[in-house]
Amino acid sequence: MSVRNLKCLFKPESVAVVGASNSETAIGGIVMRNLLRGDFGGPIMPVTRSAQAVQGVLAYPDIASLPLTPELAVICTPPEDVPQVVDELGARGTRAAVVGSAGMGKAEGADGRTAMDQVQDLARKYGMRILGPNSMGLMVPHMGLNASSLHLPARQGRLAFVSQSGALCASVLDWAHTHGVGFSHFMSIGEAVNTDFGDLLDYLGSDPQTNAILLYIQSVKDRRNFMSAARAAARNKPVLAIKAGRHEQASRAVYSHTGALAGSDQVYDAAFRRAGMLRVYDFEELFAAVETLGRSRRLKGDRLAIVTNGGGVGIMAADDLLGLDGRLADLSDDTMEKLNKVLPGIWSGGNPIDLIGDAPPDRYLETLKILHAAKEVDAILVMHVPVAMVDATAVAQAVINFAKEKRTAHIGTCWVGDERVRDARRLFAESNIPTLDTPDQAVRAFMHTVQYQRNQELLMETPAxxxxxxxxxxxxxxxxxxxxxxxxxxxxxxxxxxxxxxxxxxxxxETHIAKTPDEVERLTARMGHTVALKIMSPDIGHKSDVGGVVLDLNTPEEARQAAEKMESRLRRIFPDARLDGFSVQTMxxxxxxxxxxxxxxxxxxxxxxxxxxxxxxxxxxxxxxxxxxxxxxxxxxxxxxxxxxxxxxxxxxxxxxxxxxxxxxxxxxxxxxxxxxxxxxxxxxxxxxxxxxxxxxxxxxxxxxxxxxxxxxxxxxxRPYPRDLEEVFTMRNGRKVMLRPIRPEDEPNHHVFVSRLTPEDIRFRFFGLVQELPHSQMARLTQIDYDREMAFIGVSKDDEGNDETLGVVRTVTDPDNESAEFSIVIRSNLKGGGLGIRMMEKMIEYCRARGTKYMVGQVLKENQRMLKFVEHLGFKRTATIDIDIVEVTLDLQNTPTQQEPFTG
Structure with a gap:
C-alpha cells in the first residue's frame, strides 16, 4: 500500500544503466540502445569498467563517479552483484531501480542470505522502489522512456499494461504493434521484490495519462493491498485481468467437499469480481474488451436484440450469446406488431431479427427505432453480411446517424467479411461505436459490458x-x-x-453423541423419533463413502444393530481408524x-x-x-x-x-x-x-x-466492518448517540441527513450549494474500504424511535499512510452539544493509532467557527488555496490530545 518514490520509476529526470555494454546481444547493450532511441529528455549515464563509452555515450567506471544522482537505475549485472549495486545506489540517493537479473533467489552471499533477501532489506533501508528482479523493464512512451530489454518500443496510447511474465510482454508488444494499440505504461514486474500489483494499481489508478489498466497475473502476494488497490482503481477506470494457471489446483490436504471444490482459479475469479475488475482469457480478448468498454454506453439491462440481414450469422450470434449465459430479448406483442408493419412478410418473426438479405439502410433504421423504444430490449447488436444489391457502408452510416440521434441507445456492430466492409468498420471506429469482426467476438464484447457492469455494482458493496x-x-x-x-x-x-x-x-x-451401540439404542429410545445414524471418526473424510451413514431407523433396536454393523465394517476396512462413537440425529x-x-x-x-x-x-x-x-x-x-x-x-x-x-x-x-x-x-x-x-x-x-x-x-x-470502534456518547443535553463506522445500509438515512443540512452547512462542507447527492456519489460515501478510509457517523433515535444520522467525520488516507484528508459536518441545530468535538477526537485517535503522520483539511476562510474549532484541537494553518480556502494540518505524532473543552 505505497506509491512512495514510484514517480522516480515512471517520471525520472535521469537514468543510469549499471552494467551497460556495447554488445548488441547483452542485456546492458539492449537497454542502452532502447533508452537512446526513445527520445528521453534527461541524461542517460552508462556505468561500466569495460569501456570508456557505450554506444557513443561517455561511460563511468562506478556509481560514485556519476556526475549526478540518477533518479532511476537499470541494473544489468550478474545476480550476485546486484546487492552491492543497490547498496551503492541507495547510499548515493537513487530511489528507483529496474533489476533485470534472474536467479537472485538462489545466489547466496557470505552470510548465507540470498541476493533477493539482501536486495529486499536494502530497498527497505533506502526507501528504494525495485521493479523486478527478473524484469524486462518498463516503457513510458509519452515521456520517451524505454528502460527495457524488449525488442520493440511501445506506441503511445492510454492503456497501462502490467505483466508478471516477460515472455508475454514480448508477445503482447508484437500483437499491439500489428493492431496499432498504444500504451501509457508498459512494464514487466518480474518477481516483485517490493513493487507489486497493489502498488502499481494505486499509482496507475490516479494517473491522468491512463484510461484503462491491463494486468497479466500469475500470483498475488499481498491480498489486502491487492484488493484495496484494485477496488480503488476500478472506481476510476476499467481494470482488466488475465490470470495464468487457470486449471492448477492448490496442493493441500482436503478434509471437506469445500476444500476439493474451491480451487484457486475460482477464488481468483471471485476476487476479480468483488474488486470490480473484468476477467478475460487471452490478450486479443483483453484489447477487444478495452475497446468495447471505452466506447459502450451504460447498459440498463442484459436483454439483447440481434438485427441482421443474414439469418445464419444471426443464429450463430444467438447461439454464442446463450452459450455465454446471455439473454435474448423476448419481443413483446406490441414490438412484433410494429416490426410486422415495416419488415417483409418473410422476415424471421422473432429475435434474432432477420431483415432478409436485401435489407436497405431504411429497413435497418426503422427496425432500430422500434427496438430502441421497446421496453423489453436493453441493447442491440446490428449485423451485416455483404451482398451485391446493398452498400454496406451506406447501412453503416444509417446506424451511425441513428446512434448519434439516440444517444442513450446501446448499440454494438458486426460487419462480417473483410475488404467490402473495411470502410464501414472505419466509420464505426471514427464514430466511437463498438465494432467486431465475427458474431462470436461481437457477443463476447456485449457480455464483457454486462459482466463489467455487474462487477462495478458489486464493487459498491462493502458489507458490514x-x-x-x-x-x-x-x-x-x-x-x-x-x-x-x-x-x-x-x-x-x-x-x-x-x-x-x-x-x-x-x-x-437435534443431534447427540453415543459412544457405543448400546448407547445409540438408549438415545434413540429417549429421543422418540425416527433417527439417522452416522459414524464419528476424524480419520474418515466422507462418512457415506464407507457406509458410515444409515437413515430412517425407526426403532432403538434397529439403531443399535446399524451401529454394530457400522463399527464392524469400519474395523474391517480401516482397522487403524479412530472411532469416537456415533452421532444420532432426528430424521x-x-x-x-x-x-x-x-x-x-x-x-x-x-x-x-x-x-x-x-x-x-x-x-x-x-x-x-x-x-x-x-x-x-x-x-x-x-x-x-x-x-x-x-x-x-x-x-x-x-x-x-x-x-x-x-x-x-x-x-x-x-x-x-x-x-x-x-x-x-x-x-x-x-x-x-x-x-x-x-x-x-x-x-x-x-x-x-x-x-x-x-x-x-x-x-x-x-477488511470487515470494525465493530470494535463503536461507542456510545452522551451529548451535553443528555441525548445518547451511537458513534460508529459508516455502513452501506446507512445510505437512505444519509440522504435524509444531507437534506436536513442548512445551505450554510452544505456550502461549508462542499464549497458550494448542492441540492442533493445522486445514488452513485452517496453510495461512494457510505460503501467505503475500511482499510483505507474511515467515516464515523453519529446515530440517534428521533421522536418516532427511528434511527437518524446527526453528523459525520471522514478521512481518506493516502496509500503511504502519510496523511489523511478529513472533513466533518454536523447538523447546525446540534452544534454546541459536544458531538462535533467528540467525533473529531475519535477520528484523531483512530488515525494516530494506525500510524498516520498527519491529518489535513481544507476550510473556507469565512468559516471562522470551524477554523477556531480545529485550531483548538491542535491543527495549524499551513497554506492558502485559491484565496478563499485555508489548509490546516495536524501533526498526529507530535501534537498532544487537547484536554480543554471547546467553547468557541
Whole structure:
C-alpha cells in the first residue's frame, strides 16, 4: 500500500544503466540502445569498467563517479552483484531501480542470505522502489522512456499494461504493434521484490495519462493491498485481468467437499469480481474488451436484440450469446406488431431479427427505432453480411446517424467479411461505436459490458461484517472451539460443529453423541423419533463413502444393530481408524427440499472463501458451485446464489413452490460472520443444507480448526466492518448517540441527513450549494474500504424511535499512510452539544493509532467557527488555496490530545 518514490520509476529526470555494454546481444547493450532511441529528455549515464563509452555515450567506471544522482537505475549485472549495486545506489540517493537479473533467489552471499533477501532489506533501508528482479523493464512512451530489454518500443496510447511474465510482454508488444494499440505504461514486474500489483494499481489508478489498466497475473502476494488497490482503481477506470494457471489446483490436504471444490482459479475469479475488475482469457480478448468498454454506453439491462440481414450469422450470434449465459430479448406483442408493419412478410418473426438479405439502410433504421423504444430490449447488436444489391457502408452510416440521434441507445456492430466492409468498420471506429469482426467476438464484447457492469455494482458493496438482524452467541462458539483445540484435535465432531452453527443462527437438527451401540439404542429410545445414524471418526473424510451413514431407523433396536454393523465394517476396512462413537440425529422430514452446500475453505492467497452450490453426496461430480469472499451482505449473498445452476430450481417449478432464498442468503451471511469472528475456523461444510419454502436446515456439518494467527483480521482479503470502534456518547443535553463506522445500509438515512443540512452547512462542507447527492456519489460515501478510509457517523433515535444520522467525520488516507484528508459536518441545530468535538477526537485517535503522520483539511476562510474549532484541537494553518480556502494540518505524532473543552 505505497506509491512512495514510484514517480522516480515512471517520471525520472535521469537514468543510469549499471552494467551497460556495447554488445548488441547483452542485456546492458539492449537497454542502452532502447533508452537512446526513445527520445528521453534527461541524461542517460552508462556505468561500466569495460569501456570508456557505450554506444557513443561517455561511460563511468562506478556509481560514485556519476556526475549526478540518477533518479532511476537499470541494473544489468550478474545476480550476485546486484546487492552491492543497490547498496551503492541507495547510499548515493537513487530511489528507483529496474533489476533485470534472474536467479537472485538462489545466489547466496557470505552470510548465507540470498541476493533477493539482501536486495529486499536494502530497498527497505533506502526507501528504494525495485521493479523486478527478473524484469524486462518498463516503457513510458509519452515521456520517451524505454528502460527495457524488449525488442520493440511501445506506441503511445492510454492503456497501462502490467505483466508478471516477460515472455508475454514480448508477445503482447508484437500483437499491439500489428493492431496499432498504444500504451501509457508498459512494464514487466518480474518477481516483485517490493513493487507489486497493489502498488502499481494505486499509482496507475490516479494517473491522468491512463484510461484503462491491463494486468497479466500469475500470483498475488499481498491480498489486502491487492484488493484495496484494485477496488480503488476500478472506481476510476476499467481494470482488466488475465490470470495464468487457470486449471492448477492448490496442493493441500482436503478434509471437506469445500476444500476439493474451491480451487484457486475460482477464488481468483471471485476476487476479480468483488474488486470490480473484468476477467478475460487471452490478450486479443483483453484489447477487444478495452475497446468495447471505452466506447459502450451504460447498459440498463442484459436483454439483447440481434438485427441482421443474414439469418445464419444471426443464429450463430444467438447461439454464442446463450452459450455465454446471455439473454435474448423476448419481443413483446406490441414490438412484433410494429416490426410486422415495416419488415417483409418473410422476415424471421422473432429475435434474432432477420431483415432478409436485401435489407436497405431504411429497413435497418426503422427496425432500430422500434427496438430502441421497446421496453423489453436493453441493447442491440446490428449485423451485416455483404451482398451485391446493398452498400454496406451506406447501412453503416444509417446506424451511425441513428446512434448519434439516440444517444442513450446501446448499440454494438458486426460487419462480417473483410475488404467490402473495411470502410464501414472505419466509420464505426471514427464514430466511437463498438465494432467486431465475427458474431462470436461481437457477443463476447456485449457480455464483457454486462459482466463489467455487474462487477462495478458489486464493487459498491462493502458489507458490514455483522448482520443487523441477528446477534450471534460468539462466546458460546469460541468456547466449543477452545475445548476442541485444548484436547489436541483439529476436527470438531458433528454435534460440536452443529452447536457452533446454531450459535450463529443456522438452524440444525437435534443431534447427540453415543459412544457405543448400546448407547445409540438408549438415545434413540429417549429421543422418540425416527433417527439417522452416522459414524464419528476424524480419520474418515466422507462418512457415506464407507457406509458410515444409515437413515430412517425407526426403532432403538434397529439403531443399535446399524451401529454394530457400522463399527464392524469400519474395523474391517480401516482397522487403524479412530472411532469416537456415533452421532444420532432426528430424521429430518423435508419432502421436496433442495440439497445445498454452504462451505468455507482457506485459500493460500486470498484467505477464507465461502462456497455455495448444489449439495448431496455427488457434490463433486455435479460441480455446481460459486465462490465469494467474506464478509457478505444480502446483495452479495443473492449474487452468489444467482451464479449457480441450482438457483433456477430454487425459484420453483412444476408446482413446486420457490425456496426461501432470504433464509439461504442469511445463512451465507451468518457463515461469513462466523469465520470473520472466529479465525480458528479454516474449513467448514454444511452438506446437505435442506432448503424449501419453510426455510433452511443444516443436516450435516464438518468443521476444521487450528490456532489463529496473531493478527486474525489480516487473513481476510477485505477488511470487515470494525465493530470494535463503536461507542456510545452522551451529548451535553443528555441525548445518547451511537458513534460508529459508516455502513452501506446507512445510505437512505444519509440522504435524509444531507437534506436536513442548512445551505450554510452544505456550502461549508462542499464549497458550494448542492441540492442533493445522486445514488452513485452517496453510495461512494457510505460503501467505503475500511482499510483505507474511515467515516464515523453519529446515530440517534428521533421522536418516532427511528434511527437518524446527526453528523459525520471522514478521512481518506493516502496509500503511504502519510496523511489523511478529513472533513466533518454536523447538523447546525446540534452544534454546541459536544458531538462535533467528540467525533473529531475519535477520528484523531483512530488515525494516530494506525500510524498516520498527519491529518489535513481544507476550510473556507469565512468559516471562522470551524477554523477556531480545529485550531483548538491542535491543527495549524499551513497554506492558502485559491484565496478563499485555508489548509490546516495536524501533526498526529507530535501534537498532544487537547484536554480543554471547546467553547468557541
Amino acid at each position: 461484517s455483522l448482520a443487523t438482524d441477528f446477534q450471534p452467541a460468539t462466546e458460546t462458539a469460541r468456547s466449543i472451539i477452545r475445548d476442541v483445540l485444548a484436547r489436541g484435535d483439529s476436527m470438531l465432531s458433528e454435534p460440536e460443529a452443529k452447536a457452533v452453527l446454531l450459535a450463529y443462527g443456522v438452524p440444525t437438527v 429430518a422430514r423435508r419432502t421436496g427440499a433442495h440439497e445445498l452446500i454452504v462451505g468455507v475453505s482457506t485459500d493460500p492467497i486470498f484467505g477464507p472463501v465461502i462456497l455455495f452450490g448444489q449439495g448431496g453426496v455427488a457434490v463433486e461430480v455435479i460441480g455446481d458451485r460459486a465462490v465469494a469472499l467474506p464478509p457478505m451482505n444480502m446483495t452479495l449473498a443473492k449474487e452468489v446464489i444467482g451464479r449457480t445452476r441450482v438457483s433456477k430450481l430454487l425459484e420453483g417449478y412444476r408446482g413446486r413452490p420457490p425456496a426461501d432464498t432470504e433464509s439461504i442468503s442469511r445463512t451465507l451471511i451468518q457463515v461469513g460472520q462466523l469465520i470473520t469472528d472466529i479465525p480458528e475456523i479454516v474449513e467448514l461444510d454444511i452438506n446437505p443444507l435442506f432448503a424449501d419454502a419453510d426455510g433452511v436446515l443444516a443436516i450435516d456439518a464438518r468443521m476444521r480448526v487450528q490456532e489463529a494467527p496473531a493478527v486474525a483480521t489480516d487473513r481476510l482479503a477485505i
